[in-house]
Amino acid sequence: MSAEVVQRPLPRLRLRWSRGAGLFLCALGALAVCVLSLRIGSLDVSTADSLAAIFDYDAGSYEQTVVRSLRVPRTLIGVAVGAALAVAGGTMQAATRNPLAGPSILGVSAGASFAIVTAIYFGQLTEPMQYVWFAFAGGLATSALVYGIGTAGAGGASPVKLALAGVIVSALLTSWTSALLLLDRETLDAVRFWSAGSLAGRDLQVLWTALPFLIVGTTGALLMSHQLNVLSLGDDAARALGMHTGRVRGVAAVLVVLMTGAAVAAAGPIGFVGLAVPHIVRVVVGPDYRWVLPYSVFVGVMLLLGADILGRILMRPSEIQVGIVTAAVGAPFLIWIARQRRVADV
């Protein structure tokens, strides 16, 4: 009996060490995917050339010009957006205590799209850099509405109610968005590429506008991971432990809107990354958010850039938008989660 007590800390230490090593491996993996993203496309570039394009740029080389002007922005946006969406998904899942929470399920993307399209239609938006603010407003309003409807009523929050509210609000906003686009060709032309959800052909200026929000949101969420752990014990337990649950949830919500609003503004609506990544990570590292969120950063990068690379090579020389690939890869995840016992029975 006593021997068991003495031996207990050992496996936990080993676990922590192996989790640390795993995180390092994930970081290496993310780096490798970044390099692949620089190399692969309709024009394949050698690793040496693609690295030279960054560190030792030779303007005369065609390959290096391609890498520097097209693939570097694309990869940077992929890294920022992938990390932010994944962390936002994890944070949402913890704060709402709902395994189905994610930016696309809660309608944040649809709300941001609607706000941007409306703003363009009424002539308030000319620069893509201004998208960010409308994306924030739309994302915030929509997620508040969906969460409000999903948690209201006699039963309180449940995964199914939240998912249904999100799907319906998204459907409504999408139909209004398409009506606005049908009314006005100029608006359609302005947002056509943005609304497909793609990393290609984005302006780096947009990323620089969105980046501070992405960094603040992601860092804040990572710093909050201990609070998220407590919150995921349930409201009663968290309150008994002395946590001001309302305040923590509010901060988490603001961070999530910062991350997803900025990500949607930079790359357009990209679904299912935020839903799937935390679940993949949890299978490996368990439910501790102090590990789930850092892992999510790297796995999110790997998943989004990986999907983007897949979209580039599946239909060479043309491309599939990354939003389509992530939906095709991520939707089965939703089904898999739905088949888990604890979700369906809630």
Added chain:
Amino acid sequence: MAASIDAAAPRPPRLRTLRLGAVSLRIDLRVLLLIAVAAAGTFALACWAMTLGSFPIAVVDVVRSVLGQGSDEYDFVVRTLRLPRVLSAVLAGALLALSGAVFQGLVRNALVSPDIIGINAGASLFAVFWILTLRSSALLPVAAFVGAVLAAVLVYVLTWKGGVSGNRLILVGIGVNAMCAAATTFLIVRFPIDDVSRAVLWTTGSVYASSWGDVALLGAGLAVLLPAGAVLMWAMRVLQLGDQTARSLGQAVERTRLTLMLVGCGLSAVAISIVGPIGFVAFMLPHVARMVAGPMSGGVFVFTAMLGGAYLLAADVVAQHALPVSLPVGVVTSALGAPYFLFLLWRTNARL
């Protein structure tokens, strides 16, 4: 004792029994009256809808043209342009509402409708594929039907885990919906723009530019599937008592379920292949019908069809004439249907 039970029980419907040789029908007079009222309302609405437009026509002239005794001046506008559109809206609305009634009864969940659980998305995927690869509308309803059935089977199989739970079915359906939508977007992005524009117009869901051919297809679909569905409603009510009870009452549960599913898929596929995926009609109208006429039965099923037709027609009138620019009818049905859905969700009890 018996008297007190009778007093507590709800007022029994005024049933009349109609016997035709070996067949006998129980007819609820109240439902029959409701059907008549709905039919008259739909007819009045249709006549009024045909007077509206950039070339206004008096109601009398509309009716005369419809009956084939109008002047040449009005005949073209009424019989070639407006009547097919009005009829398409009514028939498609009826088909969509009926498919919703079948699926809601089938999974015993009032929040299910074919547009939420991926049936419509599957039909759309196959229809878009058909339009893009074959560039013709021939056999489009068949392609849409195959897509709808495959999506339904996929949802059912993926939900199956020693039984089908309603909540799991909704979540799996949302996932299947997303996959089909992604595949449809992929097709639209992949194919050359000339071919795609027709498919895109179709995916917005509209009764714009309906022809007599469309009306004939919708009408044929409804003529086959409405009686089939109405007859099956009796089996469905038994099924709703639960699988065990239904089995002990002698029902072949799986076969009934399969038949109902095929009918539901057929209803939604015929409508979708002609007018495109118009949202929320299938979800909303069965609710309204049940609220007005009581639990689903053969008669209420017919009433649902009437309501669906009237609703889609009204929505199309709003979409076409309420704003300076005409909108696809799907925008109006979502604008009305989505808040209603959210209201139901908000009010719903803890069981979901």
